[in-house]
Amino acid sequence: MQLIWLRSDLRVHDNTALSAAMEQGPTLAVYMISPEQWHSHDDAPCKVDFWLRNLAALKIELQALNVPLVIVHAATWDKAPKALLTLCTTHGIEQVHVNEEYGVNETRRDEDVAAALDKHGIGFHSHLDQLFFKPGSVLTKSGGYFKVFTQFRKVCYARLHYSVPAVVRLPGKQSALHIKSDDVPEQVTGFATPSDALRALWPAGESEARRRLEAFTDEQVHYYQDERDFPAKPGTSQLSAYLAAGVVSPRQCLHAALRSNNGEFETGNAGSVTWINELLWREFYKHVLVGFPRVSRHRAFRPETEALKWRHAPKDLEAWQQGRTGLPIIDAAMRQLLETGWMHNRLRMIVAMYLTKNLLIDWREGERFFMQHLIDGDLAANNGGWQWSSSTGTDASPYFRIFNPQSQSERFDPEGRFIKTWIPELADLNKRDIHNPSALGGLFGVADYPAPIVDLKSSRERALTAFKSLPHRQAETQDHE
Structure with missing residues (x-):
């Protein structure tokens, strides 16, 4: 039995770890609720609510694939190894699959979980998913992490000319497992439910994320360079919340932008090129997190x-x-x-x-x-x-x-x-x-x-x-x- 541990990847389409797990065999999905950890990271109540609403939408998508979703509770991430080990033991899990996350706390959490599982002969597989390029693979000539975006982008462009990261195929439906899915909580203690008006601005689910992506790249992206700086205009994609929760992937965004610009990312429509640049800025800052861990510790980069x-x-x-x-x-x-x-x-x-x-x-x-x-x-x-x-x-x-x-x-x-x-x-x-x-x-x-x-x-x-x-x-x- 395989386990996918969902984190900031709340989707079934183009989900590297989910596809890898289901290719290996019968798969169970788990999501961990960690309120004290979220508080320590200053996560907003509206963000926690948004992620829970997307998790509820994801549960339905997983059910269509016959993948049950179970919820585990670990108030802080130092309790994650025990919580996951208990789950793995209960369900006879042989391999755990995750999509990589970045930041010192996330890295330490995954290392601790992997070590605890290894002692019991359970594999831990980490997949590149929320980035185009693995941190450590886009480096200066002297072998260091880039400190300036324009230089980083130049290397990314060269890599993209060679190969554009492919979108991962949606897995086929698996045979039904006799495991009951858990209910997704509507609220987590300590995080107030936001107003109905706020929630209405951000509907949950992959279909909404893809609708926004298609609507933006069909037409609005062509005006993006000219209108993105004017807050009274609908000049931006309104996808950032969906990207942060992993309801849509950067690869899906890149491919949609390329389709809007005849496959070009450096030339052609200025709006499409500018928006792809914004995806690369997002990439750059995550590479910085890995290359310069002090920025994860509330320290100045300089x-x-x-x-x-x-x-x-x-x-x-x-x-x-x-x-x-x-x-x-x-x-x-x-x-x-x-x-x-x-x-x-x-x-x-x-x-x-x-x-x-x-x-x-x-x-x-x-x-x-x-x-x-x-x-x-x-x-x-x-x-x-x-x-x-x-x-x-x-x-x-x-x-x-x-x-x-x-x-x-x-x-x-x-x-x-x-x-x-x-x-x-x-x-x-x-x-x-x-x-x-x-x-x-x-x-x-x-x-x-x-x-x-x-x-x-x-x-x-x-x-x-x-x-x-x-x-x-x-x-x-x-x-x-």
Whole structure:
């Protein structure tokens, strides 16, 4: 008997471990519920709810293949070896199959499980699934992990020209097993159920993920490069939550993008090329997790930036978290996050740079808050984005390049449509005033909206001074190894 241990791969199509297990023989599926571990990783309640809803949808797909789904409980991952060993012993499991996950806790968990199973003669097989290339196989000429995305992408392009990763075939239905599937819980203690409105934004299941992928790559991807930075437009794929949970695979996304661009990933339609680049950014940050484990441990990628003197400013942090900074584009973005579990990517950069530069608050505060609220929370992507914005990370934005949130607002929400959606108290302002209502001096119609908590110009100078004072100041030119 084979066992597939499902984690961030909640699908039956293009699931490497599932196909491998079912090729070997009769297969049972297991999912582990680990609430204390999820809390320690700052997983958002809406994310846990989304994963449970997808697990319930997956159970139906597995039943169509005659694969029972059982649920085991291990509050923390150090209890995973015992929980899985008990299951394997009960059902006579000979081999356990998993799709690789990355990060120091995930790696340690899998090593401990493999060791415990090995003592009892049970095999543990780890499969490459959520990445195009195995970490350690895309390296610099000197044999190290890449620190700069453009160089990493160049090698990926060369590899893709040689061979595009194939989508794994859906296994055939197996003979029925006399094992009853467990009920998928609708809620896990400690994680509140999100609003019906939020849940309605993110329907569960592979069919919904594939519908979004097809709708995006059929038409919208061709406008992606031009429209992806405008939060009031439907310019993005809205697939990030499904990718994070593994309801759709990067390979499925890549193949759909290639179909939209006549098989090209470097030339042709600029929108398709740009979106494939975003898939490679996702890949890059996961390789960074493996190559530089310190980023899994809440450490800066650039060690010299650990000496930065961040401000302890709890009131400013709270105003940022609640969308009360007095800067409409920042507050609208934060309200979008709180209400939907998601934030537009351009806005993620703007609010991150505002927190770490204008407020000079430690990027780890923002990284944690995002994970506690994002339905698409992913350690590698979230950490990579925050460290890029704060100039502490790989391929980071130079410390002296600081977005002006007001000019970003004027550029990417020129009519104020996005702001008016999330800050209705500003809805009566014209498209000039809405980006900076404080200039009106508290006139009628904006009385309920706070004054800016910080001056953009002086706070920018404060950030520049803090970065310039680092012992080994960040080089203005990037390290291109």
